[in-house]
Amino acid sequence: MTSNSTVIVRDTGFAAEDWATPFSPLAEARPGSTAIDLPADADPDRLALDGVQIIRIPFASFADGRGFTLARRLRLRGYTGRLRAAGHVIADQYAMARRAGFDEVEISAALAARQPQDQWLARADWRAHDYQARLRG
Numbered sequence: 001m002t003s004n005s006t007v008i009v010r011d012t013g014f015a016a017e018d019w020a021t022p023f024s025p026l027a028e029a030r031p032g033s034t035a036i037d038l039p040a041d042a043d044p045d046r047l048a049l050d051g052v053q054i055i056r057i058p059f060a061s062f063a064d065g066r067g068f069t070l071a072r073r074l075r076l077r078g079y080t081g082r083l084r085a086a087g088h089v090i091a092d093q094y095a096m097a098r099r100a101g102f103d104e105v106e107i108s109a110a111l112a113a114r115q116p117q118d119q120w121l122a123r124a125d126w127r128a129h130d131y132q133a134r135l136r137g
Helices: 066-076 091-100 109-114 117-121 131-136
Strands: 006-010 013-015 035-037 054-059 082-087 104-108
Touching: 006 109, 013 117, 054 066, 066 082, 066 091, 091 117, 104 109
Parallel strands: 035 054, 054 082, 082 104
Antiparallel strands: 006 013, 006 104
8 A cells, every 4th residue: 555545544533644664565574674564364473573663464354353353462462563454444443443452544545535534533432432341331
């Protein structure tokens, strides 16, 4: 995905791309790589993530939840860098993406036009509307 055709979604709304270093596919990543594209079927237990500042995980379809599992496993393993979901993530999935450990979502400009910022912001209070919070409330 190129930065000209994408929008970054954060809890504060839509933002422009602010990451300047190119992402390396996992197979081409070298020691010292700071930005990696990690396939959704990667095994986080087999990854050396020292020095990696941002990981982008693709979503081929909004129905493919492997990226959510991978993000959660990376966080449980101790990864503290930036995690970005990219591709076919819809506004209804934003809260789930944040709870799984993603910091942001990268969507196409076309999806941003179909699902404007207000639809994403409606899910930005992701800590307050989860299942467990409703049970406690």
